[in-house]
Amino acid sequence: MNTSRPDFDPRTTREAAQWLTLAMEGDLSPDQQQALQRWRAASPDNDRAWLHIEAMRHRFAALEPQASYRSLSQRPVHERRRVLKALLLLGLVGGAGHLSYRASQSSSATLAFSNGAQAPRTLSLSDGSQLTLDAESEISVQFDAHQRLIHLHKGRVLLSSGHDSGNANRPLSVQTSQGSVRALGTRFVVELRPDATQVALFEGAVDVHPLQTGAPPLRLSPGQHARFSSSQIENQGRAAQEPAWSQGVLIADAMRLDAFLAQLGRYRPGLLRCSDEVASLHISGVYPLADSDAVLDALPHALPVRIQRRSNYWVTVAAR
Numbered sequence: 001m002n003t004s005r006p007d008f009d010p011r012t013t014r015e016a017a018q019w020l021t022l023a024m025e026g027d028l029s030p031d032q033q034q035a036l037q038r039w040r041a042a043s044p045d046n047d048r049a050w051l052h053i054e055a056m057r058h059r060f061a062a063l064e065p066q067a068s069y070r071s072l073s074q075r076p077v078h079e080r081r082r083v084l085k086a087l088l089l090l091g092l093v094g095g096a097g098h099l100s101y102r103a104s105q106s107s108s109a110t111l112a113f114s115n116g117a118q119a120p121r122t123l124s125l126s127d128g129s130q131l132t133l134d135a136e137s138e139i140s141v142q143f144d145a146h147q148r149l150i151h152l153h154k155g156r157v158l159l160s161s162g163h164d165s166g167n168a169n170r171p172l173s174v175q176t177s178q179g180s181v182r183a184l185g186t187r188f189v190v191e192l193r194p195d196a197t198q199v200a201l202f203e204g205a206v207d208v209h210p211l212q213t214g215a216p217p218l219r220l221s222p223g224q225h226a227r228f229s230s231s232q233i234e235n236q237g238r239a240a241q242e243p244a245w246s247q248g249v250l251i252a253d254a255m256r257l258d259a260f261l262a263q264l265g266r267y268r269p270g271l272l273r274c275s276d277e278v279a280s281l282h283i284s285g286v287y288p289l290a291d292s293d294a295v296l297d298a299l300p301h302a303l304p305v306r307i308q309r310r311s312n313y314w315v316t317v318a319a320r
Contacts, residue, residue: 015039015116015269016049031290038293042312114138115155117269119248119290128162129172132246135266135289148172156191158246159183161204178230179210182217189243200225202242208233250287250295257281257303261317268292270313277319278305 019036028036040047115121115133122132125141127148133139137155148170150159161172161183172183174190176197181190186204190197199208201224207217211230218233220226227234244251250267252260258279265272267289281303287295296307299317308316 012043012045012049015046019050035291110140110142112138112140117265117267119267119288120245125162127170127172130160130162132158134245143170146170150174152176152190152192152197154192156189156198158187158189158242160187161185177211179208179228182207182209187242188220189246196227196229198225198227200243244286245289248289250289252283252285252287254282254284257283257305257317264289264292264295270311270315272315274305274317275319278303278317281305
C-alpha cells in the first residue's frame with residue numbers, strides 16, 4: 001500500500017481536518033452526517049480525502065476498535081498527542097497548522113483549537129469550562145499546576161468558566177496580544193480585533209488587564225463590556241445580550257442584503273456575494289449558521305432574487 005502523503009490542495013486539507021475533528025469529538029448528528037455527505041459529493045478530492053481518513057481509522061482500530069474516532073479529549077494527554085502525531089505522519093495534512101485540534105510540541109499540557117469557515121463549535125475543557133469558538137477563530141489552551149490559560153490568537157470566543165474542583169487556586173484567564181481577562185466564575189465573550197480586544201460580560205465578574213500598564217485592572221459587572229489596547233482600557237457601559245452567533249444563528253432585523261451575505265459568508269468556505277442591483281434589499285429573520293445552503297435556498301422565497309452557483313464555493317445572489 002502506498003503510504004506517501006496524498007496530494008490534497010490546502011482548502012481540501014483544511015476542510016477534511018475540520019470534519020476529522022468533529023468525528024473525533026464524538027458521533028456525528030444526523031444533520032452533520034448529511035453535511036459531511038454533501039461535502040464529499042461536492043468534489044472528487046473531498047471524497048478522496050475522506051476515504052484516506054477512513055483508511056487511517058482502520059490503522060487506529062487498536063486504540064478504539066468499536067467506534068470511529070471517539071473523543072480524544074477523554075484520553076490522557078500523552079496518548080492524545082501520540083494519536084494526533086500519527087495522523088500527521090500518515091499524511092492527512094502537511095503540518096500541524098492545518099489541524100483543527102492538535103497538540104503543541106512545546107508543552108504536553110497545551111492544546112490548540114481552531115474553527116474555519118463553518119458554524120460555531122462548542123468544546124469542553126478538563127476543568128469543566130465550556131468554549132464556543134466562532135468562525136475563523138483560533139485558541140491555544142495551557143493548563144498546569146498554577147494556571148488555566150487560554151490564548152486567543154484570532155477571532156472570538158464565548159467562555160463559561162468551570163469550577164476547577166481539582167485545584168481551586170488556579171486562576172482562569174483569556175490572553176490576547178493586548179492583555180488578559182481573568183475570569184471570576186463567569187460567562188463572557190472575548191473578541192480580538194486588529195487594534196484592540198473587546199470583552200462583554202454576561203454572568204459573574206472579570207478583571208481586565210492591559211499588557212503595558214501598571215494601573216489596577218478594570219473589574220466588569222454583568223451586563224458591562226469594555227475595549228482595551230495594550231496600554232489603556234475603555235469601559236463601554238452596558239453590553240447587549242449574548243451574541244446570536246454563540247447560539248448558532250444569524251439574526252437579521254431589516255439588514256441590508258449585502259451586509260447579511262457578508263455575515264453569512266463567514267460561516268461557509270468560498271465566495272458569497274450579491275449583485276449591486278439587490279445589495280440594498282432588506283431582510284429580517286433568524287437563520288441557522290450550520291446550514292448556509294438552506295438559508296440561501298430560502299432567499300428567493302423572501303426576496304426578488306435568484307441564486308447563481310458556479311460551484312459550492314462560488315455563489316452569487318442576483319436579481320430575479
